[in-house]
Amino acid sequence: MTIAPDRLAPMANAIRALSMDAVQAANSGHPGMPMGMADVATVLFSKFLKFDPAAHQWPDRDRFVLSAGHGSMLIYSLLHLTGYESPTMEDIRNFRQLGSVCAGHPENFLIPGIECTTGPLGQGLAMAVGMAMAERHLNATFGDGLVDHRTWVVVGDGCLMEGINHEAIGLAGNLKLGRLKVLWDDNHITIDGDTSLSTSEDIPARFRAAGWDVVSCDGHDFADIERALAEAAASDKPTLVACRTVIGKGAPNKQGSHDVHGAALGADEVAAAREYLGWTAAPFEIPADILADWRSLGAAGAEARKAWEGRLAANPDAAEFNRRMAGDLPEAEEAAKTFASWLEGDTTVATRKASENCLNVLAPLVPEMIGGSADLTGSNNTKAKCQAPFTAEDYSGRYVYYGIREFGMAAALNGMALHGGVIPYGGTFLIFSDYCRNAIRLAALQQTRSIFVLTHDSIGLGEDGPTHQPIEQVMSLRLIPNLNVFRPCDVIETAECWNLALQSKETPSVLALTRQNLPQLRKQGEMLSARGAYTLRRAAADRKVILIASGSEVELAMKVANQLEAQAIGADVVSMPCMELFEAQDEAYRHEVLPHDPSILRVSIEAGSTLGWERYTAASRDGGLNIGIDRFGASAPAKDLFARFGFTAEAIVPKILDKLSA
Amino acid sequence: MTIAPDRLAPMANAIRALSMDAVQAANSGHPGMPMGMADVATVLFSKFLKFDPAAHQWPDRDRFVLSAGHGSMLIYSLLHLTGYESPTMEDIRNFRQLGSVCAGHPENFLIPGIECTTGPLGQGLAMAVGMAMAERHLNATFGDGLVDHRTWVVVGDGCLMEGINHEAIGLAGNLKLGRLKVLWDDNHITIDGDTSLSTSEDIPARFRAAGWDVVSCDGHDFADIERALAEAAASDKPTLVACRTVIGKGAPNKQGSHDVHGAALGADEVAAAREYLGWTAAPFEIPADILADWRSLGAAGAEARKAWEGRLAANPDAAEFNRRMAGDLPEAEEAAKTFASWLEGDTTVATRKASENCLNVLAPLVPEMIGGSADLTGSNNTKAKCQAPFTAEDYSGRYVYYGIREFGMAAALNGMALHGGVIPYGGTFLIFSDYCRNAIRLAALQQTRSIFVLTHDSIGLGEDGPTHQPIEQVMSLRLIPNLNVFRPCDVIETAECWNLALQSKETPSVLALTRQNLPQLRKQGEMLSARGAYTLRRAAADRKVILIASGSEVELAMKVANQLEAQAIGADVVSMPCMELFEAQDEAYRHEVLPHDPSILRVSIEAGSTLGWERYTAASRDGGLNIGIDRFGASAPAKDLFARFGFTAEAIVPKILDKLSA
DSSP states (O other): OOOOGGGHHHHHHHHHHHHHHHHHHHTOSOOHHHHHHHHHHHHIIIIIOOOOTTOTTOTTSOEEEESSGGGHHHHHHHHHHHTOSSSOHHHHHTTTSTTOSOOSSOOTTTOTTOOSOOOSTTHHHHHHHHHHHHHHHHHHHHOTTTOOOOEEEEEOHHHHHSHHHHHHHHHHHHTTOTTEEEEEEEOSEETTEEGGGTOOOOHHHHHHHTTOEEEEEETTOHHHHHHHHHHHHHOSSOEEEEEEOOTTTTOTTTTTSGGGTSSOOOHHHHHHHHHHHTOOSOTTOOOHHHHHHHHHTHHHHHHHHHHHHHHHHHOTTHHHHHHHHHTOOOOOHHHHHHHHHHTTSOOOEEHHHHHHHHHHHHHHHOTTEEEEESSOHHHHTOOOTTOOBOOSSOTTOOEEEOOSOHHHHHHHHHHHHHHOSOEEEEEEEGGGGGTTHHHHHHHHHHTOOOEEEEEOOSGGGOTTOTTTOOSSHHHHHHTSTTOEEEOOSSHHHHHHHHHHHHHOTTSOEEEEEOSSEEOOOOOSOSSGGGGSOEEEEOOSSSEEEEEEEOTTHHHHHHHHHHHHHHTTOEEEEEEOSOHHHHHTSOHHHHHHHSOOOTTSEEEEEOSSOOTTTHHHHTTSGGGOEEEOOOSOOOSSOHHHHHHHTTOSHHHHHHHHHHHHHO | OOOOGGGHHHHHHHHHHHHHHHHHHHTOSOOHHHHHHHHHHHHIIIIIOOOOTTOTTOTTSOEEEESSGGGHHHHHHHHHHHTOSSSOHHHHHTTTSTTOSOOSSOOTTTOTTOOSOOOSTTHHHHHHHHHHHHHHHHHHHHOTTTOOOOEEEEEOHHHHHSHHHHHHHHHHHHTTOTTEEEEEEEOSEETTEEGGGTOOOOHHHHHHHTTOEEEEEETTOHHHHHHHHHHHHHOSSOEEEEEEOOTTTTOTTTTTSGGGTSSOOOHHHHHHHHHHHTOOSOTTOOOHHHHHHHHHTHHHHHHHHHHHHHHHHHOTTHHHHHHHHHTOOOOOHHHHHHHHHHTTSOOOEEHHHHHHHHHHHHHHHOTTEEEEESSOHHHHTOOOTTOOBOOSSOTTOOEEEOOSOHHHHHHHHHHHHHHOSOEEEEEEEGGGGGTTHHHHHHHHHHTOOOEEEEEOOSGGGOTTOTTTOOSSHHHHHHTSTTOEEEOOSSHHHHHHHHHHHHHOTTSOEEEEEOSSEEOOOOOSOSSGGGGSOEEEEOOSSSEEEEEEEOTTHHHHHHHHHHHHHHTTOEEEEEEOSOHHHHHTSOHHHHHHHSOOOTTSEEEEEOSSOOTTTHHHHTTSGGGOEEEOOOSOOOSSOHHHHHHHTTOSHHHHHHHHHHHHHO
16 A cells, blocks of 8 residues: 555556457447546555455455446456456456456456446445445444455446435435445446436435435546545545546547447557557556556555454454354254244244244344345334344344335345345335346346345235236246245245245245235145145045145145045145245156146146246146236235135136046 | 315315225225325315316326325325216225225226326336326427426325435436426335334435425425415426325324324224314215315316317317327328338348337327437437437427436336327336336336337347346246237337337337347238237148247247258247237137147247246147246357357257157
């Protein structure tokens, strides 16, 4: 951190050169942002950011989030120049090519030094809020000696127009997350042209209205940047640093225009920029003195990291801290015993309430679980008795009142999970997965252990009507890769699914839970939900039918089976709490549950879209049968709706008999 | 409008009585908001709102939007009390029961006087922005004599926490929509408790930062409310009226607490409220004098409406105005001729560019088409040459720069369509349908002609990588009821799909379009896309295979077919630009395209999720075959990705041969 002031400009120009050259080589990408923010980033990394390139997983490092992820060459340049193992210069040469870790947008699963995957605008900021929450919680738990770092975020105008940023900054302001520092690339340009085309907002005033500090600087004046970042660092409020920049700074004929946002500069302009910047090195070559300056920056961090390791070694809570940061679950035999004892019960309960019962078992034993709800605590049943509120006054609390901010909450869950040391879950109505869908997707893409508790999972929601009744949501969530969608049928499966969700380190989970009561169907078996689907009831008479159901419709399938058996028609009932886990089983198991026998009629029953269920039914007798709902619901008590839409044994049995006699 | 001041309180209490009694009868619902906003609503309807209960479709009426839709009893009460035909008192008695038009949340398709379906928070406000945009556009087109009305919106704290409100008010502020007036039910309560649990935002400051006027009032002081609404009405800016209210006002023991938000008051508290309010009438009975006051309010509107009808009759543009408001398309023989001539061409073009070509044909002939993009104009190809920008300075423009506000845009499209007189379309990347998914759903539920132009529809997007590459989006949109998802395969199908979208008055459309070029596959046939799917190529050799594909994969299916035929294996190619329309065909047609012949192997090919395609393939030979992608994509040039993920004839043909030899 002893870089001479006159060295900053060439260091920043190294970012500019790498960025424009990589985009030029790929003939694709976004040079404008990295070139515009190069000066700010250089000051941040040389004077403020706490990092050690040799220890990218150091728990007490500052987090750096590039919310404006299209400017990925900024972070690739910074990681490479400061000496992280990845990306290499070869990776950068292959920017945006198959196999390069330098993807179009930064991906946390490709480069360890990247804290989170960004690109979908606004979400980096919202994840950073989650990181800052995790930091404060762990600080409150383990003290300043182990946890005391900042979260720095770079946002563009796009991030600040997206609705999610409103949710994120409102949450951060209310929680007074003073360690959160947001650098706004205020360049007056969007893809379509000048920002005035689409916005005339006073952004600093808005941040102040949300309880933030705001400081400003000339984003190309190193001294002014340093002053502003120092003020920001000193503030005890979340702080916006408005950095007035010129997009594409350094490209003499294109800078300041939207032409430089998202396309290669072209060979002529790259040459002109070299001239303008006085950059004489060949593409992908960094002059040794400049590289040496960059590489020197890690030293201070290395020293701080070693001191921290000393403190950790001396800390009586070191083992617990390490366990949580590693993401390993604690021993919880007690929980296992409790859940096993439930098999002996006969509990009729809504699965949302069963989930609360699970939380009351798990949360006391798994202290890293941090719950919350987007203002539906009493409906989502997400608060365990042992959880106190997480507030600006007490960050040791483990329950977050997220407010009516589904998207902000979901992204914050991802940020917390990415920070590590906590296992976050949050609730809303299943229908409002629509509001936070892309954050659920980013959880899956980023391989985070985010747990989404989504209640009121069908027309069983009842009177609130079609705007609130999921139809397509369960199936549409199943379409997201690397996401486990659990829809348990009773209290036992709910406990199994909660355990599976906690055990899934690299796969997020959705728990789709009912508003309405469900009887306990399971009296035996251990962790059957882990197979995704299993035979809950075996045919007594000669098997003619296999009923496949999930969640609240398993009870219905049991009734249908009973009525069929009364007519000497044998019927299996397969409960399928998790389609994804069933797909992951080997063929032998899948065929055991769903044998290849075209004489057997397979029937799916789920109070949601039928499209997709043909995977399990269409190849069976006479094309199989799908019981579901492919229209919007209606407003009425749940039992009236189930009757109205054909979810009764009386409606289903005749359809099956028809098929069998065809 | 000559209501004596002392009559307002009993009028407002009529709203309170109906609301608490209906919720009590249903034992479900939200009494807090209608009781809290009863006074404000009474002043609005008695002194400011332009409406005529006898003519709910009067085009120049003020629009009233209850964005806080859970307070549905407020609008049901207002419509009934002022004398709209619907809802009847019987409907209100049956609030939230099967068959009653008084659903849990207000539904525009059940009660004609309801301007839009609300409940999903924040979207009513965002739709109101669209209504106010349509109003200004039609005003600029047809003049003050025909179009000169306001849009009034009631929002709660939930609406103002949701991210979409930020997008909506930013858009409204930049467009200076001075006819938009938002009444904020500032009651300091959310479901989880006091608003301070989750927010500490200075909401008036935020609105001012977005270019709005803000006025405030005591929401229970009639004179103060009137003053504030008068100031709001006089402002030439969009205006927020902060109405300080007590939630559940009138329920003496519960008012002001979150207990009154979303549950029946209980018989005791209802009785106490009657006492407190001096309301002696039986449930669902309105004293004659109070009802007479309410019914008198429509008179002024009726007069204004008749005067307006006179102006319409005298207006030379009356026929055109009526056509647009009826939603009928103009004669466009010229367009039909142009599109027919395209069959003779041989145009290789990305379907997003083909879409632009269509717009350049259609937009000049269909003047009610208003386009736009969420800051991706040059990528979505959504701007027709004839379209000038729609701006605060010129509302006659027909192209909207929505900014980076996908959800706000989608909701605004719905609001414009609901207002009538315009046909709105807007573009973003298909992946960001995730950001606006619930607005697309609300378009479907509300049966609006909103057209979503969603480009870069697969891994064919290329270098931007997995955050930007749709995988599950096409199939997940197909799951939404009453939504046509079009994925055309070439320039001809694109033109057909655009025409189908325009012709669908009550079904919104998604156009999923490629970034990459596609050859022209169709040289004949008229509007074949209307059948949803059709045989594009018939097997030459003995038919063994039917390939079913959509969009960019139809070209690939043709290549596969050619390679199969070279081995004397006959293969049909079925192009399926719209699964929903194919499902709507009669059985004879569906079997003609996809015959029930288990000896034929059916193969689906789509660069997206396979789940769902089993509907058409699983019952075929050996379970059929699904070519797709069920994992996240990667960052690389498109052609490398298609090869990497198996979308080549060389990869697919052997799989088919395997199946055929099984």
